[in-house]
Amino acid sequence: MDAFRVLEPDFFAPERDTREIARDLLGRILVHEETAGRIVETEAYLGVTDRACHAWGGKRTPRLEPLYGPPGHAYIYLIYGMYHCLNVVTKPAGQPECVLIRALEPIAGLEIMADRSGQAKAERFCAGPGRLCRALGLDRSLSGVSLLSGPFFLSEGSPVPGSEILSSPRVGVDYAGEDKDRPWRFFVKGSPFVSKAPGKRITPADW
DNA sequence: TGTCCGATTGGT
DNA sequence: CCAATCGGACAG
Numbered sequence: 001m002d003a004f005r006v007l008e009p010d011f012f013a014p015e016r017d018t019r020e021i022a023r024d025l026l027g028r029i030l031v032h033e034e035t036a037g038r039i040v041e042t043e044a045y046l047g048v049t050d051r052a053c054h055a056w057g058g059k060r061t062p063r064l065e066p067l068y069g070p071p072g073h074a075y076i077y078l079i080y081g082m083y084h085c086l087n088v089v090t091k092p093a094g095q096p097e098c099v100l101i102r103a104l105e106p107i108a109g110l111e112i113m114a115d116r117s118g119q120a121k122a123e124r125f126c127a128g129p130g131r132l133c134r135a136l137g138l139d140r141s142l143s144g145v146s147l148l149s150g151p152f153f154l155s156e157g158s159p160v161p162g163s164e165i166l167s168s169p170r171v172g173v174d175y176a177g178e179d180k181d182r183p184w185r186f187f188v189k190g191s192p193f194v195s196k197a198p199g200k201r202i203t204p205a206d207w
Numbered sequence: 208t209g210t211c212c213g214a215t216t217g218g219t
Numbered sequence: 220c221c222a223a224t225c226g227g228a229c230a231g
Contacts, residue, residue, distance in 0.1 A: 043214070045214075052214070053214090054214080059228095061227075061228065062227085063226085063227060063228085077214090077226090077227090078213095078225075078226060078227085079213060079214070079215060079226095080212090080213060080215055080216080080223075080224065080225080081213090081223075081224035081225030081226070082215080082216085082223070082224055082225075083215050083216070085214060085215085087214085100214060102214090128215070128216075129214070129215075130215050130216060131215085131216080140226090170214070171214070171215095172213090172214050172215075173214060175213090175214095176214095
């Protein structure tokens, strides 16, 4: 894992839009101990004004504290009593915006991922937010930790050019009213590792 | 303390 | 299409 160079802190410069960061995270590497994967799918959650965001309306609870913390840290929560979802906090403390990591292309520790995921094909190991957390061994005990150092971190990898990025509405946010259709899901065009086949509402990767 | 629900997944 | 499964949020 030493071969991976950790992402520089200025990746999370205050002036960067969370959607820009969501796109720039594509192609980067997520490492946890002996496993690693290339990010191929993300979603942006824009804080207090975004009905799909956990912090909508300024909601703040113990579980959400990491989301209100410094950028470059993880916000991990348990969903449906059995799966975990990993988010990367994108803005300075007090500004609860983040990027949900939805799929990875496995690149290290494939045997471990296969065992943990119970999946037969590598394309499925990390295809979905719950699956990738299971494959990398991530759970809420890691919520709040920095992703810029330590055994759990983000590495530079190679950013994906805009021409190779597509966007669509976010998945599973029908409860978000007027915000449910915002095209803030980003994924690598043609990647067989994304969580689901691109739907019909694909748009250019803009906002 | 009691009830309700979910940024998912896997099986029917 | 639907059940699994439980922590967290909130009402009382």
